[in-house]
Amino acid sequence: xxxxxxxxxxxxxxxxxxxxxxxxxxxxxxxxxxxxxxxxxxxxxxxxxxxxxxxxxxxxxxxxxxxxxxxxxxxxxxxxxxxxxxxxxxxxxxxxxxxxxxxxxxxxxxxxxxxxxxxxxxxxxxxxxxxxxxxxxxxxxxxxxxxxxxxxxxxxxxxxxxxxxxxxxxxxxxxxxxxxxxxxxxxxxxxxxxxxxxxxxxxxxxxxxxxxxxxxxxxxxxxxxxxxxxxxxxxxxxxxxxxxxxxxxxxxxxxxxxxxxxxxxxxxxxxxxxxxxxxxxxxxxxxxxxxxxxxxxxxxxxxxxxxxxxxxxxxxxxxxxxxxxxxxxxxxxxxxxxxxx
Amino acid sequence: xxxxxxxxxxxxxxxxxxxxxxxxxxxxxxxxxxxxxxxxxxxxxxxxxxxxxxxxxxxxxxxxxxxxxxxxxxxxxxxxxxxxxxxxxxxxxxxxxxxxxxxxxxxxxxxxxxxxxxxxxxxxxxxxxxxxxxxxxxxxxxxxxxxxxxxxxxxxxxxxxxxxxxxxxxxxxxxxxxxxxxxxxxxxxxxxxxxxxxxxxxxxxxxxxxxxxxxxxxxxxxxxxxxxxxxxxxxxxxxxxxxxxxxxxxxxxxxxxxxxxxxxxxxxxxxxxxxxxxxxxxxxxxxxxxxxxxxxxxxxxxxxxxxxxxxxxxxxxxxxxxxxxxxxxxxxxxxxxxxxx
DNA sequence: ATTAGCATTTCAAACGTTTGCGGAACTATA
DNA sequence: TATAGTTCCGCAAACGTTTGAAATGCTAAT
Numbered sequence: 001x002x003x004x005x006x007x008x009x010x011x012x013x014x015x016x017x018x019x020x021x022x023x024x025x026x027x028x029x030x031x032x033x034x035x036x037x038x039x040x041x042x043x044x045x046x047x048x049x050x051x052x053x054x055x056x057x058x059x060x061x062x063x064x065x066x067x068x069x070x071x072x073x074x075x076x077x078x079x080x081x082x083x084x085x086x087x088x089x090x091x092x093x094x095x096x097x098x099x100x101x102x103x104x105x106x107x108x109x110x111x112x113x114x115x116x117x118x119x120x121x122x123x124x125x126x127x128x129x130x131x132x133x134x135x136x137x138x139x140x141x142x143x144x145x146x147x148x149x150x151x152x153x154x155x156x157x158x159x160x161x162x163x164x165x166x167x168x169x170x171x172x173x174x175x176x177x178x179x180x181x182x183x184x185x186x187x188x189x190x191x192x193x194x195x196x197x198x199x200x201x202x203x204x205x206x207x208x209x210x211x212x213x214x215x216x217x218x219x220x221x222x223x224x225x226x227x228x229x230x231x232x233x234x235x236x237x238x239x240x241x242x243x244x245x246x247x248x249x250x251x252x253x254x255x256x257x258x259x260x261x262x263x264x265x266x267x268x269x270x271x272x273x274x275x276x277x278x279x280x281x282x283x284x285x286x287x288x289x290x291x292x293x294x295x296x297x298x299x300x301x302x303x304x305x306x307x308x309x310x311x312x313x314x315x316x317x318x319x320x321x322x323x324x325x326x327x328x329x330x331x332x333x334x335x336x337x338x339x340x341x
Numbered sequence: 342x343x344x345x346x347x348x349x350x351x352x353x354x355x356x357x358x359x360x361x362x363x364x365x366x367x368x369x370x371x372x373x374x375x376x377x378x379x380x381x382x383x384x385x386x387x388x389x390x391x392x393x394x395x396x397x398x399x400x401x402x403x404x405x406x407x408x409x410x411x412x413x414x415x416x417x418x419x420x421x422x423x424x425x426x427x428x429x430x431x432x433x434x435x436x437x438x439x440x441x442x443x444x445x446x447x448x449x450x451x452x453x454x455x456x457x458x459x460x461x462x463x464x465x466x467x468x469x470x471x472x473x474x475x476x477x478x479x480x481x482x483x484x485x486x487x488x489x490x491x492x493x494x495x496x497x498x499x500x501x502x503x504x505x506x507x508x509x510x511x512x513x514x515x516x517x518x519x520x521x522x523x524x525x526x527x528x529x530x531x532x533x534x535x536x537x538x539x540x541x542x543x544x545x546x547x548x549x550x551x552x553x554x555x556x557x558x559x560x561x562x563x564x565x566x567x568x569x570x571x572x573x574x575x576x577x578x579x580x581x582x583x584x585x586x587x588x589x590x591x592x593x594x595x596x597x598x599x600x601x602x603x604x605x606x607x608x609x610x611x612x613x614x615x616x617x618x619x620x621x622x623x624x625x626x627x628x629x630x631x632x633x634x635x636x637x638x639x640x641x642x643x644x645x646x647x648x649x650x651x652x653x654x655x656x657x658x659x660x661x662x663x664x665x666x667x668x669x670x671x672x673x674x675x676x677x678x679x680x681x682x
Numbered sequence: 683a684t685t686a687g688c689a690t691t692t693c694a695a696a697c698g699t700t701t702g703c704g705g706a707a708c709t710a711t712a
Numbered sequence: 713t714a715t716a717g718t719t720c721c722g723c724a725a726a727c728g729t730t731t732g733a734a735a736t737g738c739t740a741a742t
Contacts, residue, residue: 055728396698
């Protein structure tokens with residue numbers, strides 16, 4: 001019909017009125033007569049006029065785009081969160097722009113710059129494992145752009161956050177292992193510069209204390225990837241006092257731990273019970289299925305977007321909030337031991 | 342320093358020159374003297390001026406945004422593709438906007454509308470399992486927006502495509518099963534309205550023919566989800582003539598098939614060899630690890646973006662191309678049978 | 683007949699950038 | 713001393729939309 005898209009000008013020309021009249025008619029402005037409004041609406045309908053978001057953005061200074069930075073997309077937990085972000089954002093009239101940092105500090109910094117120069121209305125971040133300098137996040141705030149952290153947060157930046165109750169989740173996981181009779185529980189821990197790594201370890205320690213089990217530093221081992229598990233777990237199984245329970249900081253590590261245990265000639269859960277953290281699809285796929293702590297990633301995504309949009313639209317002016325999503329211990333095959341109650 | 346962002350006007354005012362001079366200086370226009378250029382560049386540097394993409398879009402009619410529609414994000418193959426899309430798009434100066442259709446036709450239509458009204462420069466789509474009407478894709482083309490299909494394509498729409506060589510991949514998988522001695526291979530097939538479902542079945546059939554094995558329609562069963570596998574596979578194992586090989590249309594189905602086989606008291610791969618399609622992370626996690634056909638999702642993503650950007654930037658005007666990405670049979674634990682050569 | 687009041691519409695500026703054209707100031711040639 | 717050429721810069725319009733202010737045409741009251 002026209003080159004590209006129908007504009008408000010085309011409508012105006014056709015109807016022999018001015019663009020401003022059309023604009024006001026569409027907004028239901030009381031200045032405009034009913035008959036004019038009707039004819040504008042009719043033509044809009046007929047020509048499938050859609051306002052140009054770019055012109056709107058230029059006027060309003062808002063893009064209706066939310067930027068998201070995640071360490072990886074190819075990752076069950078993060079893709080679940082993204083799914084939640086996407087769903088609520090679209091329902092609220094926002095679009096979503098993704099960047100993955102690939103667990104690299106440089107790429108994270110670049111992603112921030114990219115999103116800022118795209119003039120997004122707000123930014124959602126889960127930081128990389130290696131980030132220890134947070135100035136790029138400060139820059140976001142200096143630009144007046146709302147910022148919400150989820151899951152992997154930084155405690156140095158004062159902003160809204162959505163986190164999982166990692167400490168309680170870990171406590172519950174270890175409590176479960178103790179309940180089914182484990183006496184020598186090892187924790188495969190995440191990086192301690194990250195809040196989640198620290199909290200999960202804290203929960204582990206608190207559970208042992210609470211149930212009067214000895215805390216052995218040798219039982220807290222830094223190991224949060226499959227590659228590390230491949231090395232660490234066989235050594236564990238060679239110990240004089242073999243572990244009878246393993247609480248891993250994430251599912252992938254837990255799964256590899258299970259595989260290593262089996263390779264060393266032991267059985268899961270009969271000889272060693274294993275519990276992971278995330279409870280995604282992979283926990284259903286393994287043999288045995290993996291007991292794990294469900295993090296409700298989809299919900300985390302939704303809550304994070306909700307917080308962010310509230311800030312963008314200045315629905316309130318409260319100090320920074322932190323929303324804690326409850327975890328849930330999901331018992332599956334890797335910890336239903338014969339020793340269970 | 343200024344409200345929000347530094348604009349070309351701020352620079353102009355500070356330097357006592359006009360905005361157009363600043364613009365031309367930044368573009369290296371020969372009209373502008375070296376000294377002016379230098380002072381502009383200095384101030385740009387000092388004030389961290391970044392051109393406003395929105396104003397640029399309004400002028401050029403281009404957004405430098407690519408829209409992507411995938412059935413699901415929480416899915417190993419698709420998140421791999423997305424990862425490839427993201428990487429190359431950003432390197433080429435484009436941003437990426439995602440929509441997931443959640444395998445729903447209505448959501449797919451809505452996603453198309455959303456992206457069109459966002460004025461994206463091009464769209465990448467992998468269609469849902471249930472889409473049989475393709476008019477929403479025609480609308481994209483009518484708007485003059487380049488469109489590239491990947492993996493799950495529609496043959497009704499004439500456009501660029503990036504697909505996996507499903508037929509050959511399936512042929513290779515079945516060839517492998519035959520090579521290790523399988524005589525009664527079942528195919529758990531995908532929906533036949535989808536090209537990939539059809540091609541993989543075709544490859545299965547061709548391989549049997551090629552190696553002079555009988556083709557039995559009872560051995561081609563529609564089953565492409567874990568839920569279906571849970572029902573279908575136990576029935577298979579009760580057959581008089583038990584299958585000794587299973588070629589599943591995707592990994593998740595293959596994994597569930599393995600689990601069912603084990604639940605029925607048989608062993609993988611000793612009694613039944615299993616081969617899947619996708620070869621993602623999950624194929625390493627299961628016990629035994631799953632032999633599967635690698636699809637190179639990351640590469641698919643990159644190729645699709647490359648095709649799209651070529652169209653957007655009108656680098657050529659060739660008729661629609663179809664790029665075929667070679668698959669690769671990855672032999673792991675679920676098919677290294679004792680009968681193997 | 684003048685004016686106030688009202689309903690309806692248009693004008694013009696703005697958002698930040700680009701770009702063809704015209705113009706000023708200068709130098710060089712005839 | 714004109715004239716032509718060169719170098720450098722600003723003007724204004726354009727992209728599509730919004731919005732306060734100004735203008736138009738009308739009716740009704742004085």
